[in-house]
Amino acid sequence: MLVVAGARPNFMKVAPIxxxxxxxxxxxxxxxxxxxxxxxxxxxxxxxxxxxxPDYSLDVGSGSHAYQTARVMEAFESLxxxxxxxxxxxxxxxxxTLGCALVGAKAPCTVAHVEAGLxxxxxxxxxxxxxxxxxxxxxxxxxxSPDAVDNLKNxxxxxxxxxxxxxxVDTLLSSLxxxxxxxxxxxxxxxxDSYALVTLHRPSNVDDPDTLGTLLEALENIAxxxxxxxxxxxxxxxxxxxxxxxxxxxxxEPVGYLDCxxxxxxxxxxxxxxxxxxxxxxxxxxxxxxLRESTERPITVSEGTNQVVGTDVNIIxxxxxxxxxxxxxxxxPALWDGKAxxxxxxxxxxxxxxxx
Ligand code: UD1
Ligand code: UDP
Numbered sequence: 001m002l003v004v005a006g007a008r009p010n011f012m013k014v015a016p017i018x019x020x021x022x023x024x025x026x027x028x029x030x031x032x033x034x035x036x037x038x039x040x041x042x043x044x045x046x047x048x049x050x051x052x053x054p055d056y057s058l059d060v061g062s063g064s065h066a067y068q069t070a071r072v073m074e075a076f077e078s079l080x081x082x083x084x085x086x087x088x089x090x091x092x093x094x095x096x097t098l099g100c101a102l103v104g105a106k107a108p109c110t111v112a113h114v115e116a117g118l119x120x121x122x123x124x125x126x127x128x129x130x131x132x133x134x135x136x137x138x139x140x141x142x143x144x145s146p147d148a149v150d151n152l153k154n155x156x157x158x159x160x161x162x163x164x165x166x167x168x169v170d171t172l173l174s175s176l177x178x179x180x181x182x183x184x185x186x187x188x189x190x191x192x193d194s195y196a197l198v199t200l201h202r203p204s205n206v207d208d209p210d211t212l213g214t215l216l217e218a219l220e221n222i223a224x225x226x227x228x229x230x231x232x233x234x235x236x237x238x239x240x241x242x243x244x245x246x247x248x249x250x251x252x253e254p255v256g257y258l259d260c261x262x263x264x265x266x267x268x269x270x271x272x273x274x275x276x277x278x279x280x281x282x283x284x285x286x287x288x289x290x291l292r293e294s295t296e297r298p299i300t301v302s303e304g305t306n307q308v309v310g311t312d313v314n315i316i317x318x319x320x321x322x323x324x325x326x327x328x329x330x331x332x333p334a335l336w337d338g339k340a341x342x343x344x345x346x347x348x349x350x351x352x353x354x355x356x
Pocket of ligand 1: 094096
């Protein structure tokens with residue numbers, strides 16, 4: 001089985017699948033496309049998650065959507081020809097996911113998509129295009145939640161869909177003992193339950209200077225009430241060059257996985273446009289405000305700690321202060337129990353190869 005990872009949110013999704021394949025003695029090869037290459041967006045996850053090094057690195061790097069996806073496809077096609085995998089496993093919704101799913105489907109080999117069925121219904125999001133296309137070319141659709149299965153059924157993909165739970169949660173739960181050893185709180189001078197954690201990297205939030213300015217204004221307001229910690233994604237950093245960030249806001253480089261979970265766990269509130277962090281905060285029981293107009297993860301709202309609040313300064317500040325004062329209900333969805341990878345591998349081996 002050829003397992004693909006390329007960008008930050010992929011590593012914590014493939015880690016438990018690789019471990020499960022290893023446990024069953026199923027031959028597996030890890031391919032890193034190189035979409036993300038900075039040590040803090042890539043290497044750190046291999047050490048934090050005790051993952052094996054990639055068997056193949058495609059080194060595609062950054063570029064426009066077409067350039068990046070095309071480079072992934074060219075390099076992955078050669079690799080597929082060389083190793084003839086039975087199954088290609090792709091995760092999430094990044095350009096690497098799309099490129100490798102398309103190549104796998106045409107090889108042809110069996111393509112399994114983990115985290116299938118998520119839909120924001122915002123076609124301006126590049127990830128939404130990737131999600132829909134990947135689901136429609138894949139053979140196995142592993143969905144994290146019932147809403148995702150419903151989306152797949154509505155698109156005529158019900159026969160290929162399996163509700164398996166959330167692989168990110170597998171990694172989160174198994175990492176908690178190591179998260180306890182993180183020293184990030186001391187390093188940043190923080191005590192638990194006293195700060196807001198912020199992450200921003202969506203093009204819709206950071207590429208437009210006006211929207212980014214509005215979000216910084218909201219953060220400055222919140223920083224009057226509590227400390228604000230802001231690990232900055234490289235896309236965002238490149239857009240902040242001409243902006244001043246208030247000294248009340250603690251900025252850092254992107255943090256490693258274990259440090260990020262520690263910061264999420266102990267925060268009073270998390271403000272984010274990340275997909276994965278909406279899920280992690282739900283499981284950790286930390287209130288989350290999603291600074292977007294929509295979410296592809298509505299279960300984190302209906303059965304978790306997430307509220308989708310958009311990008312209006314007044315609403316962001318009002319909701320944050322409300323949480324800082326009163327807290328928020330803690331709850332977590334069914335099947336987000338640390339066993340999603342086990343379910344996925346069970347299904348793959350039972351359907352695909354009777355040897356196991
Ligand atoms: C990508 C994903 C997004 C995901 C995010 C997670 C797509 C379409 N987007 O967005 O879904 O939420 O990763 O973090 O696949 N850069 C660096 N170092 C790196 C990688 C990128 O400096 O290691 C800079 C480059 O200037 C690059 C820019 O960040 O052009 C954007 O990188 P890219 O991978 O294209 O998109 P992300 O915004 O990271
Ligand atoms: N993350 C991290 N360090 C950071 C920010 C995020 O380790 O500085 C982790 C986070 O805990 C989650 C994943 O990266 O596991 C989410 O990735 P990201 O927000 O980049 O992408 P998205 O989920 O939005 O696609």
